[in-house]
Amino acid sequence: MTRVRIPPTLRSDTGGEREVEANGADVRAVLEDLTERHPALRDRIWEDGAVAPFVNIYLDGEDVRTLEGVDTAVREGQSLILLPAMAGG
Amino acid sequence: MASYRDLLQRTKGEIEEIEPAEAAGRADSPLYLDVREQDEWDEGHLPGAIHVPRGYLESRIEAAAPDRERPIVVYCAGGSRSAFAAQTLGELGYGDVRSLAGGYTEWKRNGFPTQLPRTLDAGKRARYSRHLLIPEIGEAGQLALLDARVLLIGAGGLGSPASLYLAAAGVGRLGIVDADVVDESNLQRQIVHSTKSLGTPKVLSAKAALEALNPDVEVVPYEERLTSENIDRILAEGWDVIVDGADNFPTRYLVNDASVWHDIPVVHGSIYRFEGQVTVFRPQVGPCYRCLFPSPPPPELAPSCAEGGVLGVLPGIIGSLQASEALKLTLGIGEPLVGRLLLVDALEASFSEVKLRRDPDCPVCGEHPTITEYVDYVEFCAGPRAGAAA
Numbered sequence: 319m320t321r322v323r324i325p326p327t328l329r330s331d332t333g334g335e336r337e338v339e340a341n342g343a344d345v346r347a348v349l350e351d352l353t354e355r356h357p358a359l360r361d362r363i364w365e366d367g368a369v370a371p372f373v374n375i376y377l378d379g380e381d382v383r384t385l386e387g388v389d390t391a392v393r394e395g396q397s398l399i400l401l402p403a404m405a406g407g
Numbered sequence: 408m409a410s411y412r413d414l415l416q417r418t419k420g421e422i423e424e425i426e427p428a429e430a431a432g433r434a435d436s437p438l439y440l441d442v443r444e445q446d447e448w449d450e451g452h453l454p455g456a457i458h459v460p461r462g463y464l465e466s467r468i469e470a471a472a473p474d475r476e477r478p479i480v481v482y483c484a485g486g487s488r489s490a491f492a493a494q495t496l497g498e499l500g501y502g503d504v505r506s507l508a509g510g511y512t513e514w515k516r517n518g519f520p521t522q523l524p525r526t527l528d529a530g531k532r533a534r535y536s537r538h539l540l541i542p543e544i545g546e547a548g549q550l551a552l553l554d555a556r557v558l559l560i561g562a563g564g565l566g567s568p569a570s571l572y573l574a575a576a577g578v579g580r581l582g583i584v585d586a587d588v589v590d591e592s593n594l595q596r597q598i599v600h601s602t603k604s605l606g607t608p609k610v611l612s613a614k615a616a617l618e619a620l621n622p623d624v625e626v627v628p629y630e631e632r633l634t635s636e637n638i639d640r641i642l643a644e645g646w647d648v649i650v651d652g653a654d655n656f657p658t659r660y661l662v663n664d665a666s667v668w669h670d671i672p673v674v675h676g677s678i679y680r681f682e683g684q685v686t687v688f689r690p691q692v693g694p695c696y697r698c699l700f701p702s703p704p705p706p707e708l709a710p711s712c713a714e715g716g717v718l719g720v721l722p723g724i725i726g727s728l729q730a731s732e733a734l735k736l737t738l739g740i741g742e743p744l745v746g747r748l749l750l751v752d753a754l755e756a757s758f759s760e761v762k763l764r765r766d767p768d769c770p771v772c773g774e775h776p777t778i779t780e781y782v783d784y785v786e787f788c789a790g791p792r793a794g795a796a797a
Binding site for chain 2 (some may be wrong): 325326327328336363370372373374376379381382383384389399401403404405406407
């Protein structure tokens with residue numbers, strides 16, 4: 319089980335939940351399970367089969383782009399953060 | 408019972424002295440420690456010396472000279488107070504301490520170099536006393552703050568607390584870029600403005616408040632929207648740090664590109680509802696905004712505070728963190744948030760961090776930049792979707 323942190327701008331797609339659970343052996347599988355459980359997220363996160371470029375994904379605080387991208391293995395107990403940019407000031 | 412003369416003679420016998428000519432010729436750059444009183448220091452001192460009046464020697468020397476192995480030449484006016492100081496330093500474990508024979512008087516008489524300190528006047532000494540007490544700031548740090556120039560993008564939620572704290576801290580020159588006027592909906596969080604400034608340009612409202620808080624500060628108002636056309640002119644006026652408190656993506660990407668090209672660090676803050684993000688973009692040292700966010704979210708996923716709301720105090724937290732980072736950059740102290748994105752959640756009262764890295768393929772700060780001049784930032788942030796829809 320992986321805890322996935324949902325940013326405020328995507329919470330309307332998780333029924334307001336700030337943190338949800340999903341399963342998977344790598345980042346792609348976790349995100350697929352996540353969008354299975356919360357279908358409204360699907361079009362937000364996925365774009366032509368890839369993660370939308372404006373969504374940053376951190377696995378235990380490390381940007382997965384600096385790891386193996388969506389192929390990065392996810393171990394039990396690690397957590398994901400989805401993080402799009404916020405402009406407000 | 409020993410007289411003063413006896414005590415001095417005995418002490419001088421127990422410490423090492425050094426003649427001015429020998430001290431001046433030393434190649435191992437000892438630490439010069441001036442133990443005279445403030446008014447004596449103010450009249451001139453050895454170049455590069457640090458000042459710890461003898462009365463504070465025991466309590467302050469460890470912060471001022473943490474390395475006990477570094478050679479120290481301690482001096483006073485004539486060599487007596489420094490002899491007692493040298494003895495104390497020995498008792499505190501400083502291994503290589505010498506007292507300057509004949510003191511500052513003899514040094515100066517021999518024509519060795521001296522310098523006049525830049526000092527704070529009594530008024531500033533009182534105003535900034537809580538800074539002066541901190542070893543990492545002190546008088547030199549406060550003088551650096553008074554010389555510092557910080558440009559704030561936006562006099563809104565983030566710019567309000569950031570500018571107030573920077574002004575209070577004595578940052579000598581604060582530029583503020585904002586084209587808006589103060590509106591009733593601003594006052595729930597934009598604490599640099601007030602009810603009586605409703606309808607006035609934010610930069611002028613802020614200037615009045617900040618200069619009232621601290622007349623040492625010069626506020627330079629730019630009552631204009633930051634654009635590709637005016638940003639070079641504004642940055643050319645010379646800024647040490649940019650505090651980005653903009654409320655839209657086009658401005659944030661514009662500020663980023665310009666800061667990389669002008670080599671100015673940006674203290675970034677952004678807020679939405681209960682959550683905020685803070686980081687420092689230091690060109691060529693750490694990642695830039697485009698390394699972090701190569702592309703902005705589509706408009707429907709990037710509601711502004713005007714659309715989605717924000718807890719009034721949240722910009723107080725985030726903007727204050729930005730002010731703290733700006734002060735650290737100015738003073739060259741501490742660990743700035745370079746390569747780290749601090750995530751703040753007011754509802755959980757939690758602070759967490761993710762790591763940021765430079766993207767070697769970054770179109771602006773990467774190894775082979777593909778963006779080398781300003782682009783149409785509004786169009787860039789509208790994205791291909793908007794273009795396709797239109």
